[in-house]
Amino acid sequence: MIARRAALGLLALPGLARAQGRPIRLIIPFTAGGSNDIVGRILAEGMSARLGQPIVIENRGGAGGILGNDIVAKAAPDGTTILLAGSGSFVISSLVHPRVPYDVANGFAPIGLLGAAPNVIAVHPSVPAGNLAELGAFARGKNPPLTFGTPGAGTTAHALGAMIALTLGFELDAIHYRGTAPALTDVVAGRVQMITNAAAPFLPFLSAGTLRAIAIAGRQRASILPELRTSFEQGFPQIDSATWYGLLAPAGTPVEATARLHAAMNATLADPVVRSRLIENGVELETSPTPADFGRFVASERERWAVIVQRANLRAD
Known part of the structure; x- marks a missing residue:
């Protein structure tokens, strides 16, 4: 109507x-x-x-x-x-x-x-982290820094990556692409270690186990991934982005x-x-x-x- x-x-x-x-x-x-x-x-x-x-x-x-x-x-x-x-x-x-x-x-x-x-924070399965605290512990001891694929400089993902690194206290090597798809391709292939984005493009790779989601960047869980805990639930309310x-x-x-x-x-x-x-x-x-x-x-x-x-x-x- x-x-x-x-x-x-x-x-x-x-x-x-x-x-x-x-x-x-x-x-x-x-x-x-x-x-x-x-x-x-x-x-x-x-x-x-x-x-x-x-x-x-x-x-x-x-x-x-x-x-x-x-x-x-x-x-x-x-x-x-x-x-x-x-x-x-x-x-x-x-x-x-x-x-x-x-x-x-x-x-x-x-x-x-x-x-x-809501933005999902995800990593390649080779990264030994299942939540934000484990991600911080791994990344703080990593040299060279953790690599992070973005859809381009100045995107929400770029800003969220900086927010995550500041909150968890580690350095991040941002690698900029011309969109989510090429960045995701490199993360799934293991050439890049971390990515953030809205959930939709991640779903087939999460199901296949070629990508691991570790948090929703916000206060509410996403209906599309109801079991994935939020950054607020994990004790990091500073990480908040959609x-x-x-x-x-x-x-x-x-x-x-x-x-x-x-x-x-x-x-x-x-x-x-x-x-x-x-x-x-x-x-x-x-x-x-x-x-x-x-x-x-x-x-x-x-x-x-x-x-x-x-x-x-x-x-x-």
């Missing part, structure tokens, strides 16, 4: 041109196969059906999300180019890189929040266009089938009532992460 009402609301928006036949580009600022890609494709499928327009996925990985963000910032503000933004790829990346080629605060128009996925997802458009996109996209997004997320698919992939759903609400959320996240980045002295290489 909620989805039907929202879909009907799309038709009632006054003066809104549908631009039939023109596909919408959804820029995902990471390579295919990672959690951002999984979430973006599920969302795009549902929104396309409700908008009556194809949504074409473009994976533009690099620089922790900055390359993809820049494409959207410089696109025509007509509602046909949108960005799957995240806590790392949009917020943290702009804090750890000394300069970004767009205006983070004013270069984008908010559309809406999708939700967040990856959130939302949609942005270029600054100057007409209000009617962002409202239409916001309505299609929320109608999609109200669909029980879509909700089930996202929950199965580790996403805890939370929508924003209006695009402006999402804009305020992004601004508050930037303030929160700025403190963490400064305390960790986190900088892109």
Whole structure:
């Protein structure tokens, strides 16, 4: 019923041109196969059906999300180019890189929040650690330092790695990739020892025993991995991080266009089938009532992460 009402609301928006036949580009600022890609494709499928327009996925990985963000910032503000933004790829990346080629605060128009996925801390099975305390004990005595794969400098995973190292008191050698999938490949192969990410891409490797999860980085267990203890339960409440997802458009996109996209997004997320698919992939759903609400959320996240980045002295290489 909620989805039907929202879909009907799309038709009632006054003066809104549908631009039939023109596909919408959804820029995902990471390579295919990672959690951002999984979430973006599920969302795009549902929104396309409700908008009556194809949504074409473009994976533009690099620089922790900055390359993809820049494409959207410089696109025509007509509602046909949108960005799957995240806590790392949009917020943290702009804090750890000394300069970004767009205006983070004013270069984008908010559309809406999708939700967040708790981050899982995992290691290659050769690492003798089944929990955070054991990880700290192992890593503190390791020379050279423990290696840590990230989806890119400035991602949530990069910041979370620094948070873990600071809390547990060891050095970490961060190795940056162009997305989760290549980083995960090297961890599973044993070339890198540790990784953090939303749970979805980890699941087949956890089941196969080629990857070991040691904690959820937060206060609540994840429904997708109900037996995995949290960092709070293990006595390390300082380790607290989730990856959130939302949609942005270029600054100057007409209000009617962002409202239409916001309505299609929320109608999609109200669909029980879509909700089930996202929950199965580790996403805890939370929508924003209006695009402006999402804009305020992004601004508050930037303030929160700025403190963490400064305390960790986190900088892109």
